[in-house]
Amino acid sequence: MLQYIRILPSNKILWKWKSTATSIHLKTQYKAFSFTNKDGLRGNINTQISHLEQKSCANIFMIQKEPFIKIVKIYRWNPEKPTTKPYLQKFEVDLNKCGSMVLDILHYIKAELDPTLSFRRSCREGICGSCSVNINGINTLACITKVTRDQEKSLLIYPLPHTYTIRDLIPDMSHFLEQYKKIDPYLKRPEEHDFVGMRQLMQSERDRAKIDGLYECILCGCCSYACPPYWWAGEKYLGPAVLMQAYRWIIDSRDQTHEERLGKLRDFFSVFRCHTIFNCTKTCPKGLNPGRAIAELKRLVTGLTDKEKPDMETPVPSRCRGESVTTQCP
Structure with a gap:
């Protein structure tokens, strides 16, 4: 009884026997052949199948599936x-x-x-x-x-x-990407403009958790182009994907321009064309919830809530204040 057979491209077969007398019948798409080995592992299988064409044995057990x-x-x-x-x-x-x-x-x-x-x-x-x-x-x-x-x-x-x-x-995603560009999708710290990139900005675990479910957006556009208000007023309404990213940068504790960002959204169309249909949440392939982010953004825009102060601040190094930056500060 054969326990397993391993097919090698060099016309060799490795085998393991459970009994001393076994007959194996192998078929290919070209011919059928058989051999008997009575001595178990001491047999030379290469001499038994020497009549095969010089082809890879990988074709021996090839199973042709029915077309689906x-x-x-x-x-x-x-x-x-x-x-x-x-x-x-x-x-x-x-x-x-x-x-x-x-x-x-x-x-x-x-x-x-x-x-x-x-x-x-x-x-x-x-x-x-x-x-x-x-x-x-x-x-x-x-x-x-x-x-x-x-x-x-x-x-x-x-x-x-x-x-x-x-x-x-x-x-054509040009309009979608232009709207994304308008929200300035990056950290802005005007007070430390000359020192950006010179040190790590500190952030507590609680502040970091606020952007979970927001930063994972891959800007595929699935949510925006499933949104009826975006179909109707896409020239002025920013759409779910862009608004969720706007909220992501506003709520980030490391950003210092949330008032400026909110000011750009205080008009009749940018945010408030959202009719809470929630097609965006239903269709998002990443499982995110743009509808919730837009609801929180509306509260910030209208002043019902304010952005919380960060738990941790990253002070500018004292020896860098007011100096011309020529070397990297610690």
Whole structure:
């Protein structure tokens, strides 16, 4: 009785026997053959299968799976053909020949079926946010969305809704990124402008915990482009993703310009176009809650609450105050 067989590419088989007399029947896609070893481990298996073609034994136990066809329909539009209207192109994809994620299917289609298919991707781990698309009506990331093995239901893939499309599944994120730029997404400490980067800014554990659930945003845009008020007033309303990041920098204990930041948001559209529909929270692929961040931001903008003073301060070194910085201060 054979306990296990290990296949090696050098036409050798390592084996382990439980009995002294065993017959093994091996089949390949080319021929069938058999051998009998009565001496257990002392037998020379290479002489027994010397009649095989000089091929890797890795093909001996290759199992040909039955094709599992999934219908995939993808939004297509080519700017080089402006007279052609956007359409859905149908592909038949064998799920046994590609990975289990939607991004794997897109790679397979581009490599094997249609090299003209265009889409964004980078990390393939749900970190960069490049592959955000609309899958079966939900904005999410293609790289972390698993394909259901249901042959009766088609897989529908569209670009993010309510965006200008550059080509196929590539949305134009220029406006979204310009809005993100307006909130100054970095620490600002005017009192220490000349000494930024010369030492670590201190922060207590309690203050650090305030930005949990905020800094993890990867700016994929799924929440903003699922927000109806952002569809209606996207030119003035900043949208869930940008507002959550605005709140992240306002609430950070190391930032010293929260009043300036709040002043930029005190208008009719920037924050208060949020109607608490919570599509943003439902669709976020990172499991964040932009709706809660916007609610807290509204309280700060209206003055119902104030930013708490930091638990820890990072004083400017005394010998650096008022001096021209030519060397790094401790």
